[in-house]
Amino acid sequence: GQNIDQPTEMTATEGAIVQINCTYQTSGFNGLFWYQQHAGEAPTFLSYNVLDGLEEKGRFSSFLSRSKGYSYLLLKELQMKDSASYLCAVKDSNYQLIWGAGTKLIIKP
Amino acid sequence: SQTIHQWPATLVQPVGSPLSLECTVEGTSNPNLYWYRQAAGRGLQLLFYSVGIGQISSEVPQNLSASRPQDRQFILSSKKLLLSDSGFYLCAWSTFGADTGELFFGEGSRLTVL
Numbered sequence: 001g002q003n004i005d006q007p008t009e010m011t012a013t014e015g016a017i018v019q020i021n022c023t024y025q026t027s028g029f030n031g032l033f034w035y036q037q038h039a040g041e042a043p044t045f046l047s048y049n050v051l052d053g054l055e056e057k058g059r060f061s062s063f064l065s066r067s068k069g070y071s072y073l074l075l076k077e078l079q080m081k082d083s084a085s086y087l088c089a090v091k092d093s094n095y096q097l098i099w100g101a102g103t104k105l106i107i108k109p
Numbered sequence: 110s111q112t113i114h115q116w117p118a119t120l121v122q123p124v125g126s127p128l129s130l131e132c133t134v135e136g137t138s139n140p141n142l143y144w145y146r147q148a149a150g151r152g153l154q155l156l157f158y159s160v161g162i163g164q165i166s167s168e169v170p171q172n173l174s175a176s177r178p179q180d181r182q183f184i185l186s187s188k189k190l191l192l193s194d195s196g197f198y199l200c201a202w203s204t205f206g207a208d209t210g211e212l213f214f215g216e217g218s219r220l221t222v223l
Binding site: 004012017041044087102 | 212213
C-alpha cells in the first residue's frame, strides 16, 4: 500500500529552528508537496520538490531525497503565527496526491 | 486573479437528511476540481475529482455524489446523511496540465451530523 509518515506533533520555541520530517512509500513518484494548515482553515501551498536537493523560500526550506523516500520542511526564525499543521503529500505514478496525516507544530514563547 | 469559494461554512444536519455543498472557481477556465474530506488526525481523503463538465471520478464508494453542471462549479451531495459523514469538507482546484499541479483550496465546510 501507499503510505506517508510524519510526526503527529512537535513543539518548538519562538525564534528557533524546527525540522519536520516526512517519509513516503508510494507507487511511483511525481513530486512532493508541503502545505500549511491553520486550525479550522484550508491548507495553503508552501513548497514543491520533484528533484533531489533543497528548495529555499524565505524562512522555509524543503529538502527531498528520492532514493531514501524522505523529505523535510525546515522552518527558521519561528514566529507564533507558524503554529499550524504541516501536511506532506506525494504525487504517485497516476498523478494522484497521497496525503500524510499532518504534523501539528506548537510554538511556545 | 483566481479565487475559489465554497459554502456553507458550517452546517449541522440530522442523520438521514440531504446535503448539498457548493463550490465555485473564478478567474480560470477548465480547472481540475476536487472534493476532499478531512477527519481529525487523518490525511486528506479524496472523494471526487473532475477534469471537465459532467466528468466525475469517484475515489471512495459511499453515499455521497458529486456533479459539475458548469465548468467552474462543483457540487457535493447526499440523499441521506450518515453519522460517519461528519467532517471538514474541502473543495480544491488545480490547473489542467500544470507541471506542479498544486492545489488551491476553498475555505472549507464543517459538517456535523447528529
